[in-house]
Amino acid sequence: MINILRIATRKSPLAIWQAEFVKSNLVSLYPNLKIEIKGFSTTGDRFLDTSLAKIGGKGLFIKELETALKNNEADIAVHSMKDLPPQLPKEFVIAAVLERHDASDALVSNSYSDLNLMKPGALVGTSSARRQSQILAAFPEVNIKLLRGNVNTRIKRLDEGAFDAIVLATSGLERLGLGNRIAQRLPIEICLPSAGQGALGIECRKDDEIIELIKPLNHDLSEKCVNMEKEFVGLLNGSCSLPIGCFARLFDNNKSIKCEGFVGSLDGKVILRDEVTKVFDDSSNLSYQLYKNLLKQGRWNYLKRQMITDDLSNRRILILKSDQAPNILLSRLQKKCNKLIYVPIVKTLPNFRSSKVTQKFNRIDSYTLVIFISPNAVRYTFQFLDDQRMALPDHIEYFAVGLTSANLLSSRVNNVNYPKVNFSSEGLLELARFRDVINDRILIFRGGEGSNLLRESLISQKAEVDYCDIYERQIDRDKLIEAKKNLKCCDCLIVYSAQVLDALGQLINIDNSRNWTELTLLVPSERLASVAMGLGYKTIKIAKNSSAECMEIALNDIFS
Template structure:
């Protein structure tokens, strides 16, 4: 049996997809997984900040079209790129074990975030990171940095930036842990929703593919990302607005922390909600409602108006 796996062409996307391919073929010797590379809108537009490109699903839409018309059987995404609203007939419900969800600082001189000199230039493509960085280090110069992992690291090495911030998960998956100067605590930079997790998307009616993919599912990761994505769904946000959420589990208790901010870092709203691991969507949805009522709605409206 051959399964066609849709993936972006970046080194990180291919590394993630090849890992899934190997895991499936290891578990099901009669299954052969073929990689099908797809170029997305987000991959084509590299000279504009993501927030200015607009729309949700910049890195998944073309892959979903390939799923819907049968060119591929399933897709592997970085979950933080996947909107909560999916095309009819598709689902993202298999989540392998999560890699490190935190952000990582890579600095040319080896200094940590709080040690960078005033006026140091820091690059990131994320409004969520920009907002939180400006809140804790308003003296830094935060600039947009697009491109794949290699491109961003090269721009740092060439001296365009004093430091850059990337997801720790991508660096670790690419064998680049040695480049990390500092792993930043979620207390300082609350991670993106689903950061560090993979989301596997497939056609809901394709029961055989579902059966095979389900073998990769990781229970704790699934509970955590379900809570985070329910929070995102309540906020109706995409990955191009300054919001974040991070779920942790201790025993049977799930704690979800959410963040809504403005790009300048002048307004940052952070709240927590706890509850049973048995109902992650309820916790995410309730936290979203409470934060919108506590001033988050006004912050988000101002962010959308400014685009």
């Protein structure tokens, strides 16, 4: 029997309203149920002066809430369905989609009552690539400028005169009691909504009894339409970097369903749009049919080339990394970028003389689980073992943070496990094995002065954890000066560690010949992005993980 239900939500006024709305619905069903609302700040909330496309997409609004679910800090999370990516992590499920409110976009303006009345050069604020594309397609003479932040913040910017008009979701305005600020509800013929817009979703753990508790809140018809829209976006591999819209609606007394979709260029010069109508009971493949119809339109390949495989040939890309780290990304980019610079700014040295390292190896049989943080950790461990004519025990479970480390480790041990998507400490902790580590003895091989995230998290779960700092990392001062010289003409800086960011910041602060925080920075994790934000970087792109493929995709997104 569940006595207390904890709701995770973002901290914005709209998100809190949505959580309170869900709470009130649950209280009406279960009057004796105690419900708590817990607010969390998400990555998407923290990076407010950069478009979502440049920092990693809509998933940045839910990561911390899903972490709260995973760590049993919350039982459910309340989301705007439009903020959810097409696919959730496999351990989570949307237990209910509440009845949908108005899905349209709204024009808010102190000067104009209709988009058709806007003068050439009028400035419109939005955070959405979808809105930008469609508004420019219909009104090419207006100007679009990035505007992020919560609803009240955006309206304040409008009232201060920073914009002639802004475009927001109608449902969000009405939920906050700001419906009187709506100048025009944009017709879907002009601005097709985002998939899931106007609907709230409740997420929980897939194997949780909470699902049965939440199910009565589900609105079947809204769920059907939203799932259809999300499926269409998923088929296009959509994120915030692609202007995509989709809207499904029922008619003829809910006997028929129409689904409209579009994909376009950011400048609005190319718009592909279509619709499919079917009998509701025979609509299982409607999203796929709509997707295929768009692909048949002649300019899809043009859009794909423009938005995904942007030409990097004349971009100045600077990569700062360890001298021993494998640089597959460098090899991939050398074929595409004529102005690529790689500076091995971090020197790695073995730490074999440390008595603590020797002690860890002498007691390695006593551990139940061993983790390797990096390829260097694997290499230096192998080198130490070879020098001492030792081997890794067979009875231990072995884990690696990334694919490269796992491949190296697999040459000597069987059944190496690693996170398949998120190559980071956070990704490792999401693996099922790390949900129950009580009484496990865990040894972590890493470089000196690394992050303590893994140890702190595992100790909190009653595991016994030791670090083995198998190698040391030192900033090469000569290489640091070389890196600084190249920053003066750099279009994008790629960094893999907080140590490099700190060293770079200390050196550049001595000579302010260029405001280094204005650089576009590409990093492989949200944790490193938070460090960069603390150092003052303003434009930060977060790759899906540290693999060369994902880093290259993120780099293309920056210049698309």
